[in-house]
Amino acid sequence: MTIENISCNKSFDGWHKQYSHFSKTLNCQMRFAIYLPPSAGVNKKVPVLYWLSGLTCTDENFMQKAGAQRLAAELGIAIVAPDTSPRGDDVADDAGYDLGKGAGFYVNATQAPWNRHYQMYDYVVNELPDLIEELFPVSDKRSISGHSMGGHGALVIGMRNPQRYRSMSAFSPISNPMDCPWGKKALTAYLGTDESTWQAYDASLLMRKATDFVPVLVDQGGADDFLVEQLKPEVLQAAAKESGYPLQLAIHQGYDHSYYFISSFIEQHLRFHAEYLNK
């Protein structure tokens, strides 16, 4: 396993670092970022919060804009932010911002030309944690969170792997991708037109059928331009009601889809995850 450190910044007495590595799952070179709190060390393994970003993002958006390091340092939690898709000149792409590079949707693509690289579900669930837990002073206590497309990813991955994640949360998730324009476009391209194959990637559908519950917090801005057409938190809430899933979902009036919203509520998310990670 070769992995190259490409940046390093001290932050809240801990360290923000970016790495490049070859992903076997994605069949390309990938970058990720990790924040290591000051308490992490050779004799102290810390738990990890995985953060999945939204459309057009890389590993950098959350690390630069969310203000999460202050809390991660205080609570003794590492944060790992992968990229949002495979990358590189030979990776298939689309002219739209909502398909292809920067828009991997955290699925395992089955359709050409996407299936050669777009295996983000397996990368986030298996390869990346294996690498992180081998190379860094972290434990196998994991939680997962994300924003928009990454909120979708966090909820889907959390619900499909309740034994691997202690808690999950999302900001403004694409809650019902089977029934919104972003989701339909991406799932058709990556998985094909047989909608039964989409079901494993729909948070509302998974929540409706769930029997093994992961603690979950969802925050949504009430002034989010994508709220009605793309995000549909009401579908997620109805699903939770049906299965009895203990979903904590709040709509925050006036807040939009930006990192100004995320940064305003990231403290609550970190403290929520810390409850389960630091048990």
Next chain:
Amino acid sequence: MTIENISCNKSFDGWHKQYSHFSKTLNCQMRFAIYLPPSAGVNKKVPVLYWLSGLTCTDENFMQKAGAQRLAAELGIAIVAPDTSPRGDDVADDAGYDLGKGAGFYVNATQAPWNRHYQMYDYVVNELPDLIEELFPVSDKRSISGHSMGGHGALVIGMRNPQRYRSMSAFSPISNPMDCPWGKKALTAYLGTDESTWQAYDASLLMRKATDFVPVLVDQGGADDFLVEQLKPEVLQAAAKESGYPLQLAIHQGYDHSYYFISSFIEQHLRFHAEYLNK
């Protein structure tokens, strides 16, 4: 006075907004950002911290990356972030990142072609506060802070206008621009080769001669790549010793020149300014 609102995001229960306006001082259209804490309102004027950014920045870097809104909301302080130079197709520029657009150095240029637009000192000291205090629910209690080139600007503007600012602070300021490559290049271009005209823009020189003191806090990263050649906090410290200026300067080992450093210590700066602004 025409001023156009171009963006608006709720943030920590207050509002981040960007505006465009025609600056008479700079003779061009300018953008600035303001954060209004939730306590600001028709019956409650809040004090203002002006933030001056560094080379290559716009009004956006600080607002997106510093994590200052959390404290500004708590402490009831507005933050105003101007751009770092005049802007527009007819504004003189240089191929280097350290002169021209994005590099106004907060001086009033006297040399062609720069003098037609590059009057950032007057813009920050007079025109912008006049506009802010006329249009927003803010008082005339002002403090000033900045980073790198903006740290230089904040210290120079604070020391030259002790009656206008209650406190000043800087991250990684260009402390002695008369004697570093960035400063020499910019001051030569904007002010000409007569170095006596540079003196009004050198924080160390102003601090050495000061008799009217403004409370001042300076933080510097010990692993900053620009520390030795460009920033020279030791010159500022020697100047303070000479005049008895009550400078609080700290070097923080391991921290670099990035916003990861600024965000790690912004809370101390906001609380420092609040002491004087909320008196």
